[in-house]
Amino acid sequence: MKILAVxxxxxxxxxxxxTLTEIGYMDVHFAADAQEALEKISSAARRFDxxxxxxxxxxxxxxxxxxxxxxxxxxxxTPIVMVTARTEKTFVDEAFMSGANDYVTKPIDKVEIKVRxxxxxxxxxxxxxxxxxxxxxxxxxxxxxxxCDFPDAISLADAPRLLPYPSLENYLLKLGNxxxxxxxxxxxxxxxxxxxxxRAGRLDFxxxxxxxxxxxxxxxxxxDILLSYAGSGDxxxxxxxxxxxxxxxVSLRIHDGIAEFSDFYAEAGLSLPKVRVGRVQTPRLxxxxxxLSLVHNAIGDARRGSLAEQGRSNQGxxxxx
Amino acid sequence: xxxxxxTQATVSSAxxxxxGRFLDGLDxxxxxxxxxxxxxxxxxxxxxxxxxxxxxxAHKIAGIAASIGLAxxxxxARAIEERIDRELxxxxxxxxxxxxxxxxxxxxxxxxxxxxxxxxxxxx
Numbered sequence: 189m190k191i192l193a194v195x196x197x198x199x200x201x202x203x204x205x206x207t208l209t210e211i212g213y214m215d216v217h218f219a220a221d222a223q224e225a226l227e228k229i230s231s232a233a234r235r236f237d238x239x240x241x242x243x244x245x246x247x248x249x250x251x252x253x254x255x256x257x258x259x260x261x262x263x264x265x266t267p268i269v270m271v272t273a274r275t276e277k278t279f280v281d282e283a284f285m286s287g288a289n290d291y292v293t294k295p296i297d298k299v300e301i302k303v304r305x306x307x308x309x310x311x312x313x314x315x316x317x318x319x320x321x322x323x324x325x326x327x328x329x330x331x332x333x334x335x336c337d338f339p340d341a342i343s344l345a346d347a348p349r350l351l352p353y354p355s356l357e358n359y360l361l362k363l364g365n366x367x368x369x370x371x372x373x374x375x376x377x378x379x380x381x382x383x384x385x386x387r388a389g390r391l392d393f394x395x396x397x398x399x400x401x402x403x404x405x406x407x408x409x410x411x412d413i414l415l416s417y418a419g420s421g422d423x424x425x426x427x428x429x430x431x432x433x434x435x436x437x438v439s440l441r442i443h444d445g446i447a448e449f450s451d452f453y454a455e456a457g458l459s460l461p462k463v464r465v466g467r468v469q470t471p472r473l474x475x476x477x478x479x480l481s482l483v484h485n486a487i488g489d490a491r492r493g494s495l496a497e498q499g500r501s502n503q504g505x506x507x508x509x
Numbered sequence: 510x511x512x513x514x515x516t517q518a519t520v521s522s523a524x525x526x527x528x529g530r531f532l533d534g535l536d537x538x539x540x541x542x543x544x545x546x547x548x549x550x551x552x553x554x555x556x557x558x559x560x561x562x563x564x565x566x567a568h569k570i571a572g573i574a575a576s577i578g579l580a581x582x583x584x585x586a587r588a589i590e591e592r593i594d595r596e597l598x599x600x601x602x603x604x605x606x607x608x609x610x611x612x613x614x615x616x617x618x619x620x621x622x623x624x625x626x627x628x629x630x631x632x633x
Contacts, residue, residue, distance in 0.1 A: 197569045199531050203576045206523040244568065273572050273587070294572035295583055 189312070190215045190234060194225040194253065195242040195271065204240065204271075204296065211302045222248035226256060235262060238308050240292075243272035243279065251286050258287040265343055265352075267308040271296070277367045280359065284414060289355040291362050307354060314343065314352075336394075338385045341419040344398050356416040356426065360479040368471050372429045373482045375466035375490030376404060376442075380459055381421025388458055400461050403445035407438050422490065424483045429470055439465045466490030528577040532627040539620050541566055546613065549606050556602035563613065564593040582623065585616045 191213055193204045201218045208216050217236070219225035222245060229236065239257060243250035250270060257263045270283045273294040283291055289311060292304050336342060341353035351359070360368060378384075378400060385393050397417055404415060404423060413427040427433065442463045453460050466489035471482045541562070548559035567589040574583030589612055596605045 197573060199527060199534075199573050199577075200569075202527045202530070203524070203573060206527065207576075209523070244565075273568060273590075295575035297576075 189213055189237045189309070190217070190232075191238045191240065192217045192219060192225060192228060192236045193240040193271075194219045194222065194245070194250070196221055196245045197242075200242070200294070204301075207296060207298050207301050208305075210298060211305065213305065221245055222250070222253040222256075225253060229257065229260070229263070236266065237312060238305075239263075239266065239268045240271050241268060243270055243274060243283065251282055254283070254286050254288055267311045269304055269308065277363065277370070280362055284351065284355065284359045285412075289352065290358045307358065311343075311352060311354060314340075314354075336390050338382060338421075339419045341417060342394060342397065344394065344401055344417055350401050351414050351416045353416045353418045356414060356424070356483065357480055359414065360426070360482065364479060368479050368482065370429050371426055371482070372431065372433070372468050372470045373486035374425050374427070374433065374435075374468055375483075375486035375488070376400075376423040376425070377464045377466070377487070377490040377493070378421035378423075379462040379464050381461065384458055384461065385421075388456070392456060392458065396458070396461055399449050400446070400463060403442055403463075406445055407441035408433070409441075418483070418487055422487045424486050426483065433468055435465050435467065439463075464490055464493050466493055524577055528579070529627075531573065531577055531579075532623060535620055535624050535627070538566060538570070539617060539624070542613070542617055542620075546610075549602060552603060556606070557597070560593055560597055560602055560605055560609070563609070564590050564597070567593075567616075579623070582619065585612070585619060589613055589616060 191208065193201055193208075193216060195201050195204070195218075198220065201220070205216050205218065217228060219228050225239075225241075239254075241250040241253055245253075248256075250272070254268055254270070257266070257268065267289045268287065269290045269292055270288045271292045271294060272279065280291060290304050290307055292300060343352045344350050363371070378397075381393075381396075384396055388396065400423065401415065401417065404425065405413075408415075408425060408427070410427065410431050412431065413425050415423060415425045417423055442465065446460055446463065450460060466486055469482060469486040469489060471477070471479070545559040545562040545566070548555045549563070567586040570586035571583050571590055574580070574586060589609065592609055592612070593605060596608060
């Protein structure tokens with residue numbers, strides 16, 4: 189794995205290099221500031237597979253560097269881990285909302301770096317698996333045809349601001365229960381996702397998910413959210429607890445937004461995705477609770493709503509008959 | 510020696526070397542702190558940027574010291590960084606300086622002790 193570590197403190201870069209070497213990563217490159225990093229990226233004969241970026245650097249800071257890297261098509265999905273001493277929620281939020289996949293705090297610890305690099309490895313494997321990393325449509329079609337399954341939490345390359353699901357989990361774990369308390373989550377379930385998956389090609393299925401993601405962003409409205417696709421037709425959105433989220437209005441806007449794609453879906457012989465919106469879930473202030481239960485509950489609620497409606501619909505049909 | 514022990518020994522010696530380089534550059538870091546502290550004491554327009562420089566240097570040390578076996582150094586540096594972060598936005602530089610001087614002086618004494626120990630070890 190070819191790694192670029194960026195930090196303005198040379199001693200820190202040496203420590204990072206020694207730590208990565210110890211856990212088996214030998215192809216590590218270094219830059220002392222954002223400018224040098226951008227030069228190394230543009231002149232690299234072979235692409236970097238992972239970036240480790242310090243946030244606090246003089247001149248261009250790590251968040252801005254992250255945005256510049258994300259703006260390069262070839263690095264849109266490359267794992268980026270932010271490295272900093274700052275753990276305030278605003279810093280963590282800004283890093284993840286700008287496209288970071290994970291977050292490591294200084295001073296670094298070998299065990300933590302090992303865990304974070306395992307996450308990087310799994311992201312790279314997942315992207316190689318779905319073919320999204322290639323960024324080439326034909327390659328995607330070939331590899332997706334070979335591998336992607338319905339339950340997979342596919343990374344949607346063409347949906348900006350959409351976090352890969354492992355990154356959303358990292359974000360919640362980094363926040364911990366106390367800071368998580370100021371957040372809420374809502375699940376969205378594409379009721380006919382399995383049907384579309386069975387009838388459509390893998391690429392059409394991914395296009396459908398990308399359409400749904402774009403519609404969800406528009407329908408939710410507020411920019412201060414993190415959205416992720418969790419697999420099996422489930423999306424989950426994490427937002428500030430006090431965000432003004434009106435479930436009925438959002439459902440209506442999603443319905444109207446999806447309807448705009450009618451002609452495309454009719455042409456492809458596919459039914460329009462039907463999106464069910466779950467109820468807003470808020471975390472309980474439990475010191476030993478699992479921070480991930482917030483998103484699991486949100487997804488579960490959206491799914492249960494679908495099942496309940498399906499049950500009511502079946503019962504209605506039976507009564508009618 | 511097994512391959513694992515071999516790697517551990519290599520890493521340990523790498524961290525020793527890094528620690529050595531950190532200690533080699535410590536006199537320059539102390540000098541920077543002292544120059545910035547003097548600028549903050551002079552007051553005027555220089556005071557706030559000087560406190561920010563002190564905070565930034567403390568931030569750098571806080572991020573590396575524990576990784577090279579200097580946990581106390583890291584903790585003291587972090588306390589200075591956090592105190593300036595907390596107080597500077599809402600206070601005058603003079604007020605921040607009053608609060609930060611005692612822990613900063615103690616921290617500089619600690620860095621000088623580290624420097625002396627390193628010199629003694631090298632001489633020994």
